[in-house]
Amino acid sequence: MTITSSRKPCVLLTSNQYKPNIGGIENSLYHLSQEYIQLGYEVIIVASDLNPENKSLPDVEVEDGVTIYRYKTGRDQGIGRGIKHIRNAISLYKTVLKKHDPVLAVCRFHFNVVYLKALGYQNLVYLVPGVVENETKASLRQQSTILGKVKGSLSFSLHKLMQRWAFSCSDKLFVFSENMLQQVRKINKDKAIRTCKPGVSLSRFSLVSRSEKHQLREQLGVADNGKVFLCIGRFVKAKGFDTAIEALQLLDGDATLWLLGEGAEEKELRALCNRLNVDDKVKFLGRQSCPEEYYKAADFFIMSSTYEPLGQTILEALSCGLPIVGACASDKVITATSEILSDTNNILLDAHSAESFAEGMNTFMALEDSDYAELQQQNRALAEQKFSWNKLARELASED
Template sequence: MNEKILLANTSFYPSVGGVENSLRSLSEEFTRRGMDVTVIASDEGRLPGKELLFGAKIYRYKHIPLFGYLISIALLLLKLKHSSFDLVISRHLATTFVLLLLGNKKVKYIAPGVYKHQNVGLKDSFLGGLKYYLNCSLERYVLKNTPDIYVFSNTMESQVGELRATDIKRLFPGVDSSRFHQVSLSVKDEIKREQGIPVDKKVIFTIGRFVDVKNFSLAIEALKYLDENIVLLLVGDGPLKEDLKVQANKLGLGNRVIFKSSTPTPELYFKVADVFLLTSTYEPFGQVLLEASASKLPVVAIDSSIDGVQTATKEIYNNFGSLVYFTESSTPKDYSFSINCAIEGSIEDLHFSLFLERYSWSNIALKLLS
């Protein structure tokens, strides 16, 4: 009988992001190994309750506002007989919390970040502060009671360690090189034309949710110090999208900043770019970094030794120096200098091949199964 795998999160394809992409890749990897894979996620109020994707059975619970969705998760897990699965992997606090309440002893929680650090800005308002307090309480319970907790970086291990002193396991995540890879110049130009991106311009690119910690305003500010033949491609959605458009127009850069909405095929934009920008001030890992490097894009990031910056970028690129360029400060001028260095620099083939070897979904699947 095939081994049964349950992957749990609050979102899945067609939603996209580092966590969603990781679950998709794990689903495909386990399926390739002949395993029976089930994924649970929210229906987000619009998605089908059941379908087959990437070789896995997808079940979606009803999206209910506030904390009502916890009941929906519980009902779906009971219906699927969660205890009958051989391996249970959860990537969200809520799904992990419910699995623990239901008495599941097999759950492995791969922490996507630490809420306490990632969402500290919520404390600035009453309702935000209430949400922050409740989720931090949920996080404390999950981190103290989950049998197996995995993290992707030293930064995350240190932050999880504030609430759980021992038994934190490390994983190197993977990247799907069948989706994220370099393409020929002719293919690159063809995709540019299809997406309405100028063929004759250099493209600096970043992707993610438009929120404060992503710090996308830095990329726009840096653009004013760069040559006119460089355009900025911003892909995503979120509460600050309109503010970023206003910022670009105020700086006279409206015609050089290209906004694209979130997409289930983000790999298209990695293929048209020349440089990938990580402007985040908080990024406990950063799946997008693996996707950028698999696409053979040089990465520009803020040095994590700068005060107020908590990222795992230096750790990810340890021994792969030609893949990344760090800024000496978080100012737009310094950031633009590093962008120019990335455009003019080159990636060493040995660094590139060893990087892909380290960050493999096959390796992470084997470790989770063991």
């Protein structure tokens, strides 16, 4: 692999995965990269070659002005794969440091923070994607075999340890919400922690009228004359999609639920639809490369997660003007939904239950067109005022 040097100061953005994977972290790396280019930096992204379709990805490629480098994870199973993964990552990070000498490194994965610190990277920023201890508990409970529980527990312990080290050894530590700050503070009591907000692409996620929504549905092949609620994310227990499905059978009027994503829980979610006789009301739309088209085509958004560090999907829904139903933060709901929506006319539920979600969904379905349009404008204005990728890029690069 040949890496050429540049006269521009270099910013390194890194996580364990990047495109063609689709998700909030990948989204943040892309938009930050574009902002740093506009600010006059050379930008490189380093990630693994992991991807959902197990495709062979190039070691290096240039996309939208950004050079993307990938280290190979190997096709072995077990500890052999893990060792190769680490070895290849460290080797690539050494090469990047030697050739580019980044003036700023923004990490979104705890292992990478530890690698970069050990290699001597300067101005090392850890933009925390989530707290492992809270993220992993739900998935650990999903293991049904003793071997699966043992493997899961060992992996859980390793990731917790690495994240603790990442909290300690980063030069600057950023989180996206007060909720996240409190989670990190329980683990690292001494480190200065700064709160910031992610951005949202206001051009991609835009507002359309109700008549335009029906036209979009025709174009997408999901024509539906009733009200449409949207959920988007990985099909895992923490997303709470089962609660959204259960709420459907309690609604007063005609409504459809769109589920965008894929994951381990899909089989269980489909089985739940069958048991509740709502198969015809739930559309499993898979992983989409242009989710903004589905936001625009939907009428409402459901934030059903029980764990979210922030919830990039809320910002995207706001930008598209979708009225949002979500649950308040509690001992069982560890999200920033209340923090984002508390001063808005969206619906915040006191309980995370099918009955509560159904009540909120019924309220939105009964909105007059004028009230709906007003809430659309309010949500769009909130996205425009508070969530900027340019502002975040500058905060992360600040020397303060």
